Amino acid sequence: MSWQNKIERGLQQRRETAAYRSRQMNDGANGRWLHTDTRRYLNFSSNDYLGLSQDAEVIAAWQQGAQRYGVGSGGSGHVTGYSRPHAQFEQQLADWLGYPRALLFISGYAANQAVLAALTAADDRILADKLSHASLLEAATHSPAQLRRFTHNQADSLQKLLNKPCSGQTLVVTEGIFSMDGDSAPLVDLQQHIAPAGGWLLVDDAHGIGVRGAAGRGSCWLQGIKPELLVVTFGKAFGLSGAAVLCQEPVAEYLVQYARHLIYSTAMPPAQAYALQTALLRIQQGDDLRQQLQQRIAQFRRGAADLPLQLGASETAIQPLWVGDNQQTVALAEQLRAAGLWVTAIRPPTVPPGGARLRITLSAAHQSDDIDQLLEVLHGVCH
Numbered sequence: 001m002s003w004q005n006k007i008e009r010g011l012q013q014r015r016e017t018a019a020y021r022s023r024q025m026n027d028g029a030n031g032r033w034l035h036t037d038t039r040r041y042l043n044f045s046s047n048d049y050l051g052l053s054q055d056a057e058v059i060a061a062w063q064q065g066a067q068r069y070g071v072g073s074g075g076s077g078h079v080t081g082y083s084r085p086h087a088q089f090e091q092q093l094a095d096w097l098g099y100p101r102a103l104l105f106i107s108g109y110a111a112n113q114a115v116l117a118a119l120t121a122a123d124d125r126i127l128a129d130k131l132s133h134a135s136l137l138e139a140a141t142h143s144p145a146q147l148r149r150f151t152h153n154q155a156d157s158l159q160k161l162l163n164k165p166c167s168g169q170t171l172v173v174t175e176g177i178f179s180m181d182g183d184s185a186p187l188v189d190l191q192q193h194i195a196p197a198g199g200w201l202l203v204d205d206a207h208g209i210g211v212r213g214a215a216g217r218g219s220c221w222l223q224g225i226k227p228e229l230l231v232v233t234f235g236k237a238f239g240l241s242g243a244a245v246l247c248q249e250p251v252a253e254y255l256v257q258y259a260r261h262l263i264y265s266t267a268m269p270p271a272q273a274y275a276l277q278t279a280l281l282r283i284q285q286g287d288d289l290r291q292q293l294q295q296r297i298a299q300f301r302r303g304a305a306d307l308p309l310q311l312g313a314s315e316t317a318i319q320p321l322w323v324g325d326n327q328q329t330v331a332l333a334e335q336l337r338a339a340g341l342w343v344t345a346i347r348p349p350t351v352p353p354g355g356a357r358l359r360i361t362l363s364a365a366h367q368s369d370d371i372d373q374l375l376e377v378l379h380g381v382c383h
């Protein structure tokens with residue numbers, strides 16, 4: 001088979017299963033609106049949970065950071081890319097979340113790849129929740145360790161895997177809030193099974209940091225646990241991008257030696273690290289924003305309870321409406337779009353086969369009327 005045939009076959013496969021993906025250009029999207037050249041849509045697809053991507057103070061900080069430090073870091077952190085704003089932000093994160101160290105990464109995807117690859121060897125094992133984000137499962141698959149998956153949020157299922165012999169170390173991987181379902185992991189329960197087995201826990205709290213727990217410290221703080229490795233990302237509630245790994249001192253030093261995504265990749269722009277410090281302040285003082293988000297979530301759930309589509313058991317900004325069939329999900333998303341609402345149709349392989357859904361995300365930037373409008377249109381297209 002030629003290269004051309006191989007590519008064409010791959011594309012054809014996606015077309016046949018109504019799983020073909022295409023990107024749609026916009027002229028700006030934030031927690032409330034998505035603009036195209038012809039129209040403005042209410043945006044129910046963004047992870048900008050607190051609306052900080054458009055926050056005037058954060059934008060001003062980025063501009064100020066660029067004035068002071070330029071727009072690029074000029075290299076990997078191991079060469080000349082580690083600037084004062086990077087170091088300051090790492091320290092602030094560590095203090096805020098109660099860890100000795102925080103290490104910045106360019107993205108959550110990179111952080112997960114780097115950590116799993118750097119920490120594990122061939123005799124180790126990674127036990128991951130089945131619904132873990134692609135960046136975690138993929139990293140685990142590519143790592144030298146053996147990957148085993150436990151039933152979603154089931155400590156019993158994890159225990160069965162823990163009972164099996166392993167000559168190396170065990171790393172258990174899960175999320176604070178699951179990105180496609182919006183539900184939370186039973187972190188205390190999981191940790192009670194992991195600790196006696198001598199394993200470590202990694203929690204990816206991409207969707208919890210900034211929105212849950214006291215002062216937005218996230219899912220682990222809310223549940224009162226401190227995993228050995230906590231991954232937080234800045235592309236969601238923080239409104240920017242990037243990620244950090246929180247850990248003990250020796251682990252941080254180990255990652256500085258062995259995490260290839262740190263060593264062989266340009267550090268994030270110092271202006272971004274500078275802006276992230278302001279975003280962190282907004283989050284620490286953001287009880288009003290978090291309260292507003294909670295009100296929108298409650299309003300949506302009240303209104304969506306009698307829809308013919310099944311609503312997920314989510315208390316968070318991620319509100320899935322299960323449809324099942326790919327084509328039907330896409331058709332619903334198109335109807336919503338025609339009504340001025342931007343909602344994403346999520347299909348396999350992002351979710352399990354038969355699990356196609358509308359993934360609605362809510363933001364503190366939404367107004368009460370926006371939610372009413374969404375509910376009205378949903379009731380209209382579903383009947």
Ligand SMILES: *Cc1c(COP(=O)(O)O)cnc(C)c1O
Pocket residue numbers: 106107108109110112133135175179204205206207233234235241242243
């Ligand atoms: C979004 C997300 C990531 C990826 O983070 P990026 O910074 O966007 O690369 C990783 N893990 C989870 C659970 C996520 O939801």
